[in-house]
Amino acid sequence: MKPRDEVIRITASMTVACAAGAAILGAVYVATDRYQRAAQLADERGAIVELLGLGPGAEVTEVRQSLDPGVAGQPATRAVIYEARPLGDHGAPRRFAFSLDGVPVPVAGAAGARAQRAPEPLGHLFVARQGGREAGFVVEGMAQGYKNPIRFLVALTPAFEIAGVRVVEHQEDPGLGAEVATRGFEDQFVGRTADDVARLDVTRDPMPEDWHAALLQLERTPPPAWRAAHAALLERERGRPIYAVTGATISSRALTGGVRATIDHFRRRWALIQPQLEGGS
Amino acid sequence: MSAALLPPTPPPARRLILNGLFAENPVFRLALSLCPAVAVTTTVLNGLILGVAVLMVQVLSSVTVALARGLIHPRVRIPVYTIIIAVWVSAIDMTLAAFVPALYAQVGLYVKLIVAFAIIISRLEMFASRYPLVPSFWDGFGMGLGFLAALVVIGALRELLGNGSIFGVRLVAGKPLLFFALPAGGFFSIAFLMAFFNWIERRVGRGRGRAAAGGAHG
Numbered sequence: 001m002k003p004r005d006e007v008i009r010i011t012a013s014m015t016v017a018c019a020a021g022a023a024i025l026g027a028v029y030v031a032t033d034r035y036q037r038a039a040q041l042a043d044e045r046g047a048i049v050e051l052l053g054l055g056p057g058a059e060v061t062e063v064r065q066s067l068d069p070g071v072a073g074q075p076a077t078r079a080v081i082y083e084a085r086p087l088g089d090h091g092a093p094r095r096f097a098f099s100l101d102g103v104p105v106p107v108a109g110a111a112g113a114r115a116q117r118a119p120e121p122l123g124h125l126f127v128a129r130q131g132g133r134e135a136g137f138v139v140e141g142m143a144q145g146y147k148n149p150i151r152f153l154v155a156l157t158p159a160f161e162i163a164g165v166r167v168v169e170h171q172e173d174p175g176l177g178a179e180v181a182t183r184g185f186e187d188q189f190v191g192r193t194a195d196d197v198a199r200l201d202v203t204r205d206p207m208p209e210d211w212h213a214a215l216l217q218l219e220r221t222p223p224p225a226w227r228a229a230h231a232a233l234l235e236r237e238r239g240r241p242i243y244a245v246t247g248a249t250i251s252s253r254a255l256t257g258g259v260r261a262t263i264d265h266f267r268r269r270w271a272l273i274q275p276q277l278e279g280g281s
Numbered sequence: 282m283s284a285a286l287l288p289p290t291p292p293p294a295r296r297l298i299l300n301g302l303f304a305e306n307p308v309f310r311l312a313l314s315l316c317p318a319v320a321v322t323t324t325v326l327n328g329l330i331l332g333v334a335v336l337m338v339q340v341l342s343s344v345t346v347a348l349a350r351g352l353i354h355p356r357v358r359i360p361v362y363t364i365i366i367a368v369w370v371s372a373i374d375m376t377l378a379a380f381v382p383a384l385y386a387q388v389g390l391y392v393k394l395i396v397a398f399a400i401i402i403s404r405l406e407m408f409a410s411r412y413p414l415v416p417s418f419w420d421g422f423g424m425g426l427g428f429l430a431a432l433v434v435i436g437a438l439r440e441l442l443g444n445g446s447i448f449g450v451r452l453v454a455g456k457p458l459l460f461f462a463l464p465a466g467g468f469f470s471i472a473f474l475m476a477f478f479n480w481i482e483r484r485v486g487r488g489r490g491r492a493a494a495g496g497a498h499g
Contacts, residue, residue: 006356009354010354010356010357013352013353013354013357013361014354014357014360014361014364016352017353017361017364017365018364021364021365021367021368024368024372025368025371025372028371028372028375028376029375032375032376032378032379032380033375033379034379035379035380036375036378036379036382039378039379039380039382040382043382043383169386171390173463174323174324174443174444174462174463175443175444175456175459175462175463
């Protein structure tokens with residue numbers, strides 16, 4: 001066979017293989033995409049409803065945040081873009097943007113003409129409303145764990161008190177750092193206010209037995225009943241640091257620091273976002 | 282093994298399945314794909330999910346290669362095998378993400394790595410590219426099943442010793458030997474099980490002279 005013929009046959013063989021592969025992948029994507037989105041949505045909604053203890057009539061607004069890198073070399077042109085829409089809705093979102101100093105900037109300018117690089121996602125936040133009033137917030141946060149980032153959700157009451165913390169994605173070592181993703185660790189944050197958290201530290205002291213026993217019950221008890229039953233204990237522990245997982249001080253500190261930063265940032269931004277969300281509803 | 286050792290007529294299905302499970306078990310006898318075998322097997326469930334994914338990818342890839350073996354140009358067969366494996370891995374990846382999202386969240390990272398599993402491409406090169414559809418299907422099924430069984434056994438050992446539970450159900454209070462849940466413990470688990478397999482093989486006296494075959498493959 002002439003070398004040229006062989007090159008053509010090899011090229012044809014590879015092209016056919018790639019085209020057939022692409023067709024199969026396209027078909028699988030079309031067939032599964034709907035289910036994947038539905039599963040993700042159900043998961044998110046379930047986590048939010050559970051964390052905030054919402055009733056069936058609650059409306060949840062999803063706010064996607066992204067950082068517009070602005071014009072290179074001009075930090076003042078950086079801005080955070082917010083896109084709000086009801087959770088699960090795929091229609092056009094309501095968009096607004098603020099510079100890093102909290103000054104409103106036009107969205108068209110923030111996302112379109114000025115941007116030379118694509119906006120960088122900053123995580124989602126969810127605002128729950130029930131009976132016309134805010135029923136709580138769930139804020140997504142990230143922290144650098146032992147090796148890889150830890151992604152978590154922080155649920156807050158309208159008074160900025162922690163209703164719950166859930167690690168949703170992590171790659172900490174099983175048996176060690178991975179223990180921060182268990183209720184026994186996460187529930188230590190429940191009931192602390194934003195001001196408590198701003199001063200919150202991590203200790204390597206062992207967790208007191210009575211507090212450990214109380215935390216284990218929270219998983220099976222509705223939060224209001226649990227709080228009433230352990231009021232004295234909660235009062236005592238609120239002033240104390242988070243007890244690190246044995247052998248995993250780095251992961252424990254990482255999650256605690258992440259929760260602190262997430263709440264601090266959200267508290268400052270909420271004052272800006274709130275009027276925008278209420279303006280159109 | 283080389284092509285000369287393969288019989289001209291394909292072995293029956295039962296032999297092919299037993300071959301994958303025992304005589305040429307990918308993990309315990311061929312010592313292939315040990316890296317993912319250590320990474321995911323901290324619990325039985327993770328091992329089971331990855332094992333099922335590997336089984337499906339192996340069967341689908343073997344069948345595809347057996348059907349298309351006349352069309353694949355021999356000079357580019359390895360890139361074409363890689364494309365075939367990558368297509369089926371991506372398809373399984375999307376399917377798992379859509380239908381078992383909770384489990385997928387635990388092993389999703391490793392499912393994508395199946396593309397690089399030596400066991401899959403070695404079966405395509407050694408078997409599926411030489412035999413017709415039906416024996417290739419059974420060979421892929423046997424090898425996939427062997428890998429699945431190995432991951433489940435390792436996962437069970439490590440979850441029981443490292444975490445005191447099986448399928449998340451607590452059997453022993455506390456963590457008997459946490460070491461086994463860590464990566465180094467994974468290699469030890471595989472080494473112990475491999476030694477156990479060799480010991481049984483010697484005891485039973487089957488496959489004389491094959492006990493050392495494990496070292497021959499990368």
